[in-house]
Amino acid sequence: MRAGPAPASASGTSEHHDVTLAWEVGIDVGGTGSRLRGAPVGPDAGSTEPIDLTGDPVRIVSRRSDAPDVVGDLCRRFTEKAGQGTTTIAAAVGMRGLRSMTLSRTLNPYDVHDSLTAALGAGRTAVASDTVTAHLGALRGRSGATLNVGSGAVAIGDDDLGRLHIADGLGPLIGDNGGGSWIGEEGLRAAARASYHDTRGSKRLLHEATATLGPPETWESKLRDAPDRVRVLAEFAPVVVRAAADGDIVCQKILAGSVQLLTDCLAAVLSRPGVRQVAATTGQLMAVDSPLRAAVHGLMPVKRVGVELVDAAGTPLDGALLLARRLVEDPEFPSYRPLLTVRTAE
Amino acid sequence: MRAGPAPASASGTSEHHDVTLAWEVGIDVGGTGSRLRGAPVGPDAGSTEPIDLTGDPVRIVSRRSDAPDVVGDLCRRFTEKAGQGTTTIAAAVGMRGLRSMTLSRTLNPYDVHDSLTAALGAGRTAVASDTVTAHLGALRGRSGATLNVGSGAVAIGDDDLGRLHIADGLGPLIGDNGGGSWIGEEGLRAAARASYHDTRGSKRLLHEATATLGPPETWESKLRDAPDRVRVLAEFAPVVVRAAADGDIVCQKILAGSVQLLTDCLAAVLSRPGVRQVAATTGQLMAVDSPLRAAVHGLMPVKRVGVELVDAAGTPLDGALLLARRLVEDPEFPSYRPLLTVRTAE
CATH class of the missing domain: 3.30.420.40 (ATPase, nucleotide binding domain)
Incomplete structure (x- = not known):
């Protein structure tokens, strides 16, 4: 796991896609669509724009949520766009219906953690109900x-x-x-x-x-x-x-x-x-x-x-990004199942 | 169509099953079971007991109600028990959920009329919501x-x-x-x-x-x-x-x-x-x-x-029997679709 922001390259170009930067990623997924926002962090982040992507809605197919696929797809597209040398230090997802889907075994939230870690290399990940991310976004x-x-x-x-x-x-x-x-x-x-x-x-x-x-x-x-x-x-x-x-x-x-x-x-x-x-x-x-x-x-x-x-003050997507930030700031930030699971990949 | 009570035979036996009698039949069908009551009518009815039968509950199979089968089965058993020479002059069925089943095409009430006519030979038949028969029974x-x-x-x-x-x-x-x-x-x-x-x-x-x-x-x-x-x-x-x-x-x-x-x-x-x-x-x-x-x-x-x-004063089954009686008393007794359909077989 790469725990801290990596130094930016000295190329001096404004094209951030080939610059080594650290990112925090927030994702909001639901039944009408999904969105990802990547925010650059660290001392060299100032000249870099956030990356915003939209993706597919989540569907339930054969009594299983396809959220791990939707999240994985967004994350792979983010990694491509962010370019080589990119480090994602934390990522958080807010999901519609997480609590009931977890309880009815329509979704295993750790499958979403796996998607985040596999596609982003993110060591610290959170999968939350959108109730949690909406709350974080609303009260900043x-x-x-x-x-x-x-x-x-x-x-x-x-x-x-x-x-x-x-x-x-x-x-x-x-x-x-x-x-x-x-x-x-x-x-x-x-x-x-x-x-x-x-x-x-x-x-x-x-x-x-x-x-x-x-x-x-x-x-x-x-x-x-x-x-x-x-x-x-x-x-x-x-x-x-x-x-x-x-x-x-x-x-x-x-x-x-x-x-x-x-x-x-x-x-x-x-x-x-x-x-x-x-x-x-x-x-x-x-x-x-x-x-x-x-x-x-x-x-x-x-x-x-x-x-x-x-x-x-903000949206559930803002809240997901705040949650990713909190994972970085507080290594002890706890899970509250089934509303929120936090994981540190080995 | 045989419209009136037939004369009883002169055998003088108290065993009514071989006596030619006229009957009115009421049936109540629902999701927990079904019941039939046959009441003898006419001048020679006094010495004859009513016939009571219980039958299967109605089920919905492949989005179709099996009420015509349940009713047909009860009626065939009634005809056997009533014996040869029996004439059923009118029969009425009260059914749970008739209105919604008719509207959603889960049941064609005329299939129930057909069952009544085929098994009983009854010329005058009524198929009603059990709301109607409960009302008739309650207020006699x-x-x-x-x-x-x-x-x-x-x-x-x-x-x-x-x-x-x-x-x-x-x-x-x-x-x-x-x-x-x-x-x-x-x-x-x-x-x-x-x-x-x-x-x-x-x-x-x-x-x-x-x-x-x-x-x-x-x-x-x-x-x-x-x-x-x-x-x-x-x-x-x-x-x-x-x-x-x-x-x-x-x-x-x-x-x-x-x-x-x-x-x-x-x-x-x-x-x-x-x-x-x-x-x-x-x-x-x-x-x-x-x-x-x-x-x-x-x-x-x-x-x-x-x-x-x-x-x-009485039950939906009493009401179904009263409805059969009313069909005999009032040849003009009308339908009120989808709550009640009345038919005179040719």
């Missing part, structure tokens, strides 16, 4: 808590001993309370109720859902047979948000329920001893101009008096 | 409304023009609000929340669910892969009911939510013009000593002032 590596709301919902915090605490993120069937698929499901339930003269249904949602899904009597079988059911549900969430903004009372109640659940989730993490009372929100449903975000940020200090809500 | 064929709460939830009513009105019963993914699988899912969500220090979770439910399902992080994948997910969810409903009875506040809130949804569902049907304001409740979760039933019966007159709640 400072401690506190982060609530991520996309199709799912999950909160994570780190305490003063460096331990990670997670709340929800348990999937759409019995968790992800208040997230995109939850809102979409509640919306479809409200739409279906309007079809049979239930006064608590939403005619507006019935109209919108029928336009895309057909008559309500067919929704159950359509959703049951849909391999991407969560996506179908989550795609209905913005319809609920828009209808609420237009004054639909049923939709407003659904969003009020979502805000209660999301703030409960974040409060659960903030209530753990030693967690700094600073929180950020990330994910598609927490976009800066979202009324849902405003409601969560507004209600949060009522549930946790004194909590400071901050804007997310 | 009188008009009004019936709420059925098992793993699902559905209400049905008939108006003064004989039209049927249905509410919910749309399946566990976007309907069946307040029913057994809904209660079970809410219970598992509350259990999972307790696992991450969410103050709105139920530690009691977490303890009970972990004992049967393992750690909460594994529930999503277990439920996702379970072919009988609805059953797993519905089986957790009694756990929630027991915990509520023991004072678990989270469970009490879940049941309070269920009662709101169930009474909304029944109120939706009772609000349709011409529906008599008399209602019964049926199904496993509306058992006579159930606190959920007491709560629904207690709240209902608040949501529909003047509604009279009555005890269910």
Whole structure:
């Protein structure tokens, strides 16, 4: 293992690809695509641009995730682009669904470590849930808590001993309370109720859902047979948000329920001893101009008096790069299975 | 078609199997088993006992329901037992899930009509959702409304023009609000929340669910892969009911939510013009000593002032037999697709 930055060559050219440089590499992989960022480090890094690459989405084939292949492919392309003499001292991957895939044996995270080490020669590697990298990116590596709301919902915090605490993120069937698929499901339930003269249904949602899904009597079988059911549900969430903004009372109640659940989730993490009372929100449903975000940020200090809500400073990819940096700075940086595994290759 | 009761033979024996008698046949088929009851009719019926048979549960094989086979088998056994010279003037079947199976083309109800006619020679036949036969049985064929709460939830009513009105019963993914699988899912969500220090979770439910399902992080994948997910969810409903009875506040809130949804569902049907304001409740979760039933019966007159709640008088099998009788009494008795199809064989 090459542990430190190697000296840059004295060629003096601005073309960094043939210069011996040390790199830290961060990778973000998920179901819609993957990204890699390499950052040069050490005294000679100043004149060198970072390297950014995009790659394939991760797929599950025959009940196995192809994440090791996707990560290996990105890393080989990075090594080619970075050029000869390149040293990668640390690499970290943030992955969508790592916890559930590890528990259901859809993925062995050490296969991803192997890909990193094989393609980059990186001695220090980390494979993390994107919940962890989103948290690191949002708070720029400072401690506190982060609530991520996309199709799912999950909160994570780190305490003063460096331990990670997670709340929800348990999937759409019995968790992800208040997230995109939850809102979409509640919306479809409200739409279906309007079809049979239930006064608590939403005619507006019935109209919108029928336009895309057909008559309500067919929704159950359509959703049951849909391999991407969560996506179908989550795609209905913005319809609920828009209808609420237009004054639909049923939709407003659904969003009020979502805000209660999301703030409960974040409060659960903030209530753990030693967690700094600073929180950020990330994910598609927490976009800066979202009324849902405003409601969560507004209600949060009522549930946790004194909590400071901050804007997310960076992305999960930024967080992966910060994680790689942390591996270098702290040789004792520990694993928190199944959210995070750290390895030093022999 | 033989339309009326045939005269009994003059043999004078009490053994009815060789006596020419007219019969009406009711059948109830579902996922746990099937039952047939034949009732003798006409002036000579008094000395003859009804015939009761039990048969196989209905299964879905290669995306097709085997209900026509199950019904055909029961009917052939009935014909054997009733003996020579038997005339079946009408037969009616109540089936679990008829509406969704018809809509998803898992079953063509006319294949069941064909089975009835082929095995019984019955000219007048009806194939109905068990929602319809449960309603007929519960109110002894009188008009009004019936709420059925098992793993699902559905209400049905008939108006003064004989039209049927249905509410919910749309399946566990976007309907069946307040029913057994809904209660079970809410219970598992509350259990999972307790696992991450969410103050709105139920530690009691977490303890009970972990004992049967393992750690909460594994529930999503277990439920996702379970072919009988609805059953797993519905089986957790009694756990929630027991915990509520023991004072678990989270469970009490879940049941309070269920009662709101169930009474909304029944109120939706009772609000349709011409529906008599008399209602019964049926199904496993509306058992006579159930606190959920007491709560629904207690709240209902608040949501529909003047509604009279009555005890269910009979079962879905009784209702199927009443439906067969109605086919004889009213030659114009109409179909209400997809809840009920009526046929007169040529």
